[in-house]
Amino acid sequence: MTAQLETPAPPDAPPRTPHRVPLWANPRVGLVVLLVALVVLFSVLRPAFLNTRLTLTPLQSDISVYLVVGLAQLSVLSLGHMNMAVGRMAATSAFTMGLVHDKLGAGLVLSLIAGLAVGALLGALAGLIISRTGVNSFVVTLAMDFALAGLITILYSGVTGGVAFPTMPAGMSELRSDTFADYCIGDVCGPRVPLVVPFAILAALLVGLLFRFSRLGREILMTGANQRAAELSGIPTKDRIVQAHAVSGLLAALGGFLLAANNGAFSASLGDSFLLPSFLAPVLGGTLLAGGAVSVLGTALGAALTQVIYKGLNLLQFQLDQLQLYIGLVLLAALSLDRARHVLAERRGNRA
Amino acid sequence: MTLTATQRSTLPGRHLWQAPEFTLAVIAVAGFAALAVATGGNLLSAGTLGAFFRFLAVPIVIGLSQMVVLAVGQMNLSVGALTGFCAMAAAWLMLEAGLPAPLAVLAALLLGLFAGVTNGVLVVLTRINGFIVTLATMTIIQGLRYGVNGPDTFQGYSPGLREFGRASILGLPAVFLVALAVAALVALFFSRTVPGRHLLASGGSPFAARLSGISNDRSLIVAHGLSGLLAGVAAVLTVAASGSVNATIGDDLLLPSFAAPIIGGVALTGGMVSVTGTLLAAFLVRLVDVMQAQFGINPRWVDLIIGAVVLGAVLLGTVRTKLQERSD
Numbered sequence: 001m002t003a004q005l006e007t008p009a010p011p012d013a014p015p016r017t018p019h020r021v022p023l024w025a026n027p028r029v030g031l032v033v034l035l036v037a038l039v040v041l042f043s044v045l046r047p048a049f050l051n052t053r054l055t056l057t058p059l060q061s062d063i064s065v066y067l068v069v070g071l072a073q074l075s076v077l078s079l080g081h082m083n084m085a086v087g088r089m090a091a092t093s094a095f096t097m098g099l100v101h102d103k104l105g106a107g108l109v110l111s112l113i114a115g116l117a118v119g120a121l122l123g124a125l126a127g128l129i130i131s132r133t134g135v136n137s138f139v140v141t142l143a144m145d146f147a148l149a150g151l152i153t154i155l156y157s158g159v160t161g162g163v164a165f166p167t168m169p170a171g172m173s174e175l176r177s178d179t180f181a182d183y184c185i186g187d188v189c190g191p192r193v194p195l196v197v198p199f200a201i202l203a204a205l206l207v208g209l210l211f212r213f214s215r216l217g218r219e220i221l222m223t224g225a226n227q228r229a230a231e232l233s234g235i236p237t238k239d240r241i242v243q244a245h246a247v248s249g250l251l252a253a254l255g256g257f258l259l260a261a262n263n264g265a266f267s268a269s270l271g272d273s274f275l276l277p278s279f280l281a282p283v284l285g286g287t288l289l290a291g292g293a294v295s296v297l298g299t300a301l302g303a304a305l306t307q308v309i310y311k312g313l314n315l316l317q318f319q320l321d322q323l324q325l326y327i328g329l330v331l332l333a334a335l336s337l338d339r340a341r342h343v344l345a346e347r348r349g350n351r352a
Numbered sequence: 353m354t355l356t357a358t359q360r361s362t363l364p365g366r367h368l369w370q371a372p373e374f375t376l377a378v379i380a381v382a383g384f385a386a387l388a389v390a391t392g393g394n395l396l397s398a399g400t401l402g403a404f405f406r407f408l409a410v411p412i413v414i415g416l417s418q419m420v421v422l423a424v425g426q427m428n429l430s431v432g433a434l435t436g437f438c439a440m441a442a443a444w445l446m447l448e449a450g451l452p453a454p455l456a457v458l459a460a461l462l463l464g465l466f467a468g469v470t471n472g473v474l475v476v477l478t479r480i481n482g483f484i485v486t487l488a489t490m491t492i493i494q495g496l497r498y499g500v501n502g503p504d505t506f507q508g509y510s511p512g513l514r515e516f517g518r519a520s521i522l523g524l525p526a527v528f529l530v531a532l533a534v535a536a537l538v539a540l541f542f543s544r545t546v547p548g549r550h551l552l553a554s555g556g557s558p559f560a561a562r563l564s565g566i567s568n569d570r571s572l573i574v575a576h577g578l579s580g581l582l583a584g585v586a587a588v589l590t591v592a593a594s595g596s597v598n599a600t601i602g603d604d605l606l607l608p609s610f611a612a613p614i615i616g617g618v619a620l621t622g623g624m625v626s627v628t629g630t631l632l633a634a635f636l637v638r639l640v641d642v643m644q645a646q647f648g649i650n651p652r653w654v655d656l657i658i659g660a661v662v663l664g665a666v667l668l669g670t671v672r673t674k675l676q677e678r679s680d
Contacts, residue, residue, distance in 0.1 A: 082483075135666045136620045138427075142610060143666075146659030153652040279487060289481045321502075325495030331488040332474070339478045 080291025123249020425622025468580015
């Protein structure tokens with residue numbers, strides 16, 4: 001599901017890479033091959049990798065969280081922007097969910113909606129500052145990250161006296177531990193898929209539809225490809241920037257909710273680990289930092305690949321330092337290969 | 353001293369008080385005076401003042417390290433991790449390999465330079481955005497940093513180096529003077545040397561630089577190499593100023609490394625640097641830190657305040673530019 005603008009670049013824009021790349025040069029195909037190869041490798045080295053209950057089910061929960069977090073970053077990468085506050089936005093939203101439940105006694109759905117709303121508002125605020133002042137998105141969201149990091153700890157210690165809410169809305173523990181196999185209609189039970197997975201799939205589908213078919217999504221991509229051209233074409237680019245950042249905040253909040261469901265608590269440190277994976281998934285999947293093009297399917301594959309590597313190296317009992325070392329090396333290798341493929345494809349295209 | 357490729361500061365019609373650094377300097381002096389009064393003069397006592405400047409050294413150098421890559425329009429996310437890794441490597445060389453302190457210091461600097469050049473070469477060879485390349489190398493270096501000594505702490509290394517970390521010259525800590533000297537060298541590099549001017553030209557407009565016969569690739573490698581070298585300097589200062597190092601060194605340096613140049617008025621788009629601005633901004637951030645310690649405020653408020661200050665400084669800069677454009 002790649003959404004890319006096929007409008008010709010205006011004459012004063014730098015030449016863009018050609019849109020038609022052969023199948024073998026498609027980064028998604030490379031990712032699938034790499035993913036399959038790694039799963040086979042890990043299964044051969046450690047048969048426990050294929051254990052459904054111990055490995056595959058938690059793996060699906062992890063992929064769900066980081067797919068949504070990757071999509072949060074993807075929404076602003078579409079503009080050529082960054083969201084450095086993705087983790088803190090998630091943490092602030094999770095705080096709201098905990099607050100609404102713990103102090104006001106709201107249920108799961110209401111807490112979730114309140115949290116998502118706060119996430120979207122934070123994103124919109126970042127977008128508003130960026131579009132009204134013209135300050136680089138990196139700076140604005142970095143400053144926001146600083147500010148929210150301070151705010152979250154103060155809020156938690158003020159409201160809960162600690163770093164986490166003592167209670168969770170009813171239904172959160174089911175989201176954490178149950179799979180569809182626990183729900184049967186007669187003799188037919190569901191697959192061993194955690195309950196959080198549909199949230200991520202739904203989010204991915206909606207984001208894909210947004211960027212592929214909706215007017216809003218296309219106009220966001222257009223703004224990302226060339227803001228001035230978009231402006232001249234009558235697109236309210238400032239509004240589009242605010243909306244893209246709001247979507248990013250909303251998805252960050254959803255990612256925070258899913259992680260809280262997996263961890264079993266709304267805590268202050270939630271989202272600390274979001275920043276690096278949020279870039280890894282979309283970038284591995286072929287989404288550019290320059291804006292104007294996104295790949296939702298690639299993001300899903302990128303998220304799956306990173307989590308498979310983490311899980312596999314964990315099972316092979318790698319230490320923390322080696323884990324980081326290999327993740328970094330794999331990232332560099334994957335990106336360099338991708339680049340090499342592109343160069344080759346371009347060269348071949350020129351000759352033909 | 354704001355230096356751009358076109359040397360904006362020499363254009364007619366610009367007064368000293370219009371320079372962004374002037375506002376910063378006023379705020380810094382006012383803030384320092386206010387804090388001195390509020391603490392009843394405690395800030396001016398020799399011990400407090402010494403500590404104030406001693407722990408200003410690393411933020412200055414790390415801010416410059418980020419500024420150098422910002423000058424070519426790149427970012428270096430690996431500065432913090434690299435500082436920690438070089439510090440751990442230096443301590444390991446002294447304690448485990450038994451190297452004398454000067455050699456270990458030299459090795460740490462070379463290690464930083466090597467890592468920086470590697471970043472630059474990777475950016476040039478792969479044509480991948482520097483943000484992503486250094487994100488990857490940051491992860492790798494974090495792994496290496498932890499690998500030097502696991503979760504354990506190194507302490508009790510070279511007494512000479514520790515002596516240097518504690519020493520004062522004319523009432524100012526030696527490490528702070530080293531940081532100032534490094535800042536002066538960086539300023540000189542950008543204003544007087546050919547590679548420095550090339551670097552700013554590449555950052556300002558890569559296309560124009562290429563047409564003028566400047567190798568943008570070389571500028572990228574020089575910038576990243578210099579950034580790594582400065583991270584090495586920060587590592588040496590850390591080892592000297594603090595009596596022990598462990599694998600968490602550098603974790604809290606990444607965000608301040610951006611805060612200093614950005615508050616100091618360095619644009620992320622490249623083509624300009626401001627050594628004075630970066631120095632003053634690091635001073636301001638340190639001022640907030642000391643204020644927190646003096647009044648026993650929750651340290652978390654510091655993050656909140658610094659976030660607000662970064663945003664405020666940037667907004668102020670935008671407003672000023674708009675006003676100037678209108679008056680021109």
